[in-house]
Amino acid sequence: MLHIGNYSFESRLLLGTGKYEDAQTQREAVIASKTNVLTFALSRIDLDNIGPDPIEHLPREEFTLLPNTAGAKTADEAVRLARLARSSGICDMIKVEVIGDPPTLLPNPVETLKATEILLNEGFTVLPYLSDDPMLAKEAEALGAHAIMPGASPIGSGLGIVNPYNLQLIIEQSKVPVIVDAGIGAPHDACEAMQYGADGILLNSAVAKATDPVKMANAMRLAILAGREGYEAGRIPKSNVATASSPQENWANS
Amino acid sequence: MLHIGNYSFESRLLLGTGKYEDAQTQREAVIASKTNVLTFALSRIDLDNIGPDPIEHLPREEFTLLPNTAGAKTADEAVRLARLARSSGICDMIKVEVIGDPPTLLPNPVETLKATEILLNEGFTVLPYLSDDPMLAKEAEALGAHAIMPGASPIGSGLGIVNPYNLQLIIEQSKVPVIVDAGIGAPHDACEAMQYGADGILLNSAVAKATDPVKMANAMRLAILAGREGYEAGRIPKSNVATASSPQENWANS
């Protein structure tokens, strides 16, 4: 079970709802993923409408919604989007996303932390999207963030975990859940993050833009389960000295 | 389905039977893995006995046996072990393993290819264990090997895929199944190899020496499924230029 603030989820996969070719594929991928949490971008357009369009074809009541503030360039914009979302009754859980750099979509740490602090004070369940800098994660945790969302690599890049060292530091030091967000390209990336002890994975492009999104959603589901089981099972250490896997002396011979 | 020579297997995980703490753990791990193929080392001692000890506590009739020639230091020794195995009725499928270097347990390519050729001529179903050199894989395939078993890294090292470049070259060029053998340390390693298009994974230490071998066996099972599904689903390309995952223009808004 993944626990974030007062929420508990069976699945450790949080799935984005954008970028699918069509609503049917989106719906089937969401189902195949067995996710409990759907993410989508709040935006003026979305909020002018009655509901968040990206999920209008989905059985909304079966999921917890985790809207994000993508599009915000400052803490103020992010805060305003979050307040609108709550007043529209969408959710009181929010992923704070303040982009600092248009080409790479890397998060602006200063504005992200500022928005995180404000929204925490207003009672939101806040999940800030940050880089893989362990000190930023620490800062967010100290503010009271309910989970940390470090990026594995830039959004949509599919590069996987470019800095396993930092990701492991973040996981080791964090007392709140760590949800790896952004950059996952293939199931083994998700599996690796879970093996390090991540609490969950947020995905979008890797599923939505796969050749077969529905099959990929299932693959990601399995990979996350595998990584979690692997973490719990305790992997063998890495060793530069090889050891015989078929030892001369074998318990079965005695 | 994994097809090797005349054999077909539901599971793409081939599991070693050595190195477990006790027979009970071995048995449960084998069951959890849902493997169809058990591997073990042939040795004079084993063959002097009525049956291959390493698997005496397992319901042997439910599995295909893939004995290996570990311990052999020359082609002749490997060939002799294989012939003994066949005459004992154990199996006509053989993993040719000729170690060239005691500390690293890396395979001796010249002797391995020599034994492969001899055993193919004698009608065996032959799976040579080789390094990740794409030319050695080609050589073995040209001889008629029924599958290629490149090592991801040294046996028991848990280092995972030290050269993803070579492994991908081998998989791309090979017309016979590629079973990644040796070096897998954690589920994400197995998942990654499968994502590249490997046909199967042979494991031993990573399961047998895990803190909880039975749980790890299940994790590996899931990881291999995930990697296979991911391969079939077609992953997104890696890209240095990030792209917005929450695009302004969204199909769902239209």
Added chain:
Amino acid sequence: MLHIGNYSFESRLLLGTGKYEDAQTQREAVIASKTNVLTFALSRIDLDNIGPDPIEHLPREEFTLLPNTAGAKTADEAVRLARLARSSGICDMIKVEVIGDPPTLLPNPVETLKATEILLNEGFTVLPYLSDDPMLAKEAEALGAHAIMPGASPIGSGLGIVNPYNLQLIIEQSKVPVIVDAGIGAPHDACEAMQYGADGILLNSAVAKATDPVKMANAMRLAILAGREGYEAGRIPKSNVATASSPQENWANS
């Protein structure tokens, strides 16, 4: 020539003065490195004395001093150290170092940026030590920092460039000099950073704690020259498709 604020340096290697076994080794390593800039930690003890002890055995007039604020845990402490250094006539150039985490010595980004802003307003030439987060580098540059000092990996770890992707992003985007600081373990790490287009390298442990610090100082000097030359010379692209290095058709034959 490396230009930082109003300073210009022949050498692109900035050398730390701490951690040497003895003063003689320190002096010889400094000379072998051909550095123009010496760095050292300001601390109460140092400033209570007449001069900064770490460099008392060095011909101080031949070098530009770049003191750092190591030991500071807040912006205020860093600012105070910098002011004391200036009033003591040591230097008006300062490396802002605010450690956020004792075990890893990773920099606290929020306090570092705060101190950077204050010291810039007071007319210092400021070089903040940051992580490899490209957005933090951007933030520091926007404040007016005279150079950016991203860490390659944790101080003293010798892990080299753990995230070449981020380092390259920082260098591409930055209009002020980028001095790679912390984590360099061997000459090839320094050479790699320079190849990416870094403007300089700050080193300490990799030289001071080498088996032969004087020889290592020279090796680092050569590696930095090599990397700079390589950057200017324009390296060949990386390619997955191999091309013949001994082509059949050769200009020399015509």
Added chain:
Amino acid sequence: MLHIGNYSFESRLLLGTGKYEDAQTQREAVIASKTNVLTFALSRIDLDNIGPDPIEHLPREEFTLLPNTAGAKTADEAVRLARLARSSGICDMIKVEVIGDPPTLLPNPVETLKATEILLNEGFTVLPYLSDDPMLAKEAEALGAHAIMPGASPIGSGLGIVNPYNLQLIIEQSKVPVIVDAGIGAPHDACEAMQYGADGILLNSAVAKATDPVKMANAMRLAILAGREGYEAGRIPKSNVATASSPQENWANS
């Protein structure tokens, strides 16, 4: 000094003579590199001519020539080329290169070892070009090869050292010189190989195809010196636990 068989060389850089835009650039790059050994492909065309064209614009007497058998697809072809070279008075030192795969130009290990054995019996000084498989290196050394030339990555790929693990194994185990050949893309790659303890580097594309080949030749020269010095100086170990580079207790304070 690099010693190969009865030869000794001041420089540890062996430079290829192919692929330059023009003879003038080639000549200047060769001079800038300060190499003592020039390599080039023997081919029927070359040998039909009076001298080896690729080096006709170079002061041949100042260099030792190391022709290679590129173009050969079998041991027999390689042996024939080598004999022709010797009978033409070019050199009795030969780099055995038997390509097994046209697209990747990876070496055919079986034919390479066969040719190596024959040429060693005929008194040649033989340097076989092999993959980075440590067992192949061992095999060649056992045959009596005067040096081992493992590829860092495919010829002309510029991918650098794709498997540092294997390269280090080869260097550790080898009693004859190890010359890293193929795949070097930038100075830091050459520096890294030397840091591991390689005895020399053979380069061609990385210099000849650089934007400024002459400057790159100098960069490579410096990088190889840096890596060698770094190897001799004894680098600091890599450590996951960071240590303070500006310790409170400092020898200089006492």
